[in-house]
Amino acid sequence: MKLNCKRIDFTYTPGEEIFSFPDESGLPFLFDVEEELTADSAAMDAVGKMIDEAEKLAEKAKAAIKAALADEDSRYHSVVTCFMKFHRDDVGPDIAAELFPGTDPAKLSFAEMVDFLKLKRFGSLVDDEMDQQVFILDLSFNPEITDELMVTYFDLNKEIFCITHES
DSSP, X not given: OBOOOSSOOOBOOTTSOEEEOHHHHSSSSEEEEOHHHHTOHHHHHHHXXXXXXXXXXXXXXXXXXXXXXXXXXXXXXXXXXXXXXXXXXXXXXXXXXXXXXXXXXXXXXXXXXXXXXXXXXXXEEEETTTTEXXXXXXXXXOXXXXXXXXXXXXXXXXXXXXXXXXX
């Protein structure tokens, strides 16, 4: 089947998982969809629409991360603060310099660091708790240097329902 997507010409096999690297998909990030969803044409239509907006969703995720950093009462504040602290203060000055080129990492605020995050993976699966299709955006400073990810989960309405730190 062909993915109903404006930005790429992508063919998949219904009922088989999609896991595609950028050189295979033409997307600038990893792309994966679980097999349960590839068998559902409505779910795959949603995937196509969301891929067309992946960078906008990544910007929405960054805005949510910045908001969580600024709001100590946010349920995500400690998660995003820990992620930023690790990458600025705990990795060592040489690695921090590689993660934040052209800056003095020690002088970067956590909110400024968010601008260095890049979309590295777009995925879709059925969330067990919600029993519905969700979308996952993995953001990373540089996956060649660190495997730590800021992961944002979106529902079908493009609303964020979870931000977490994974590796």
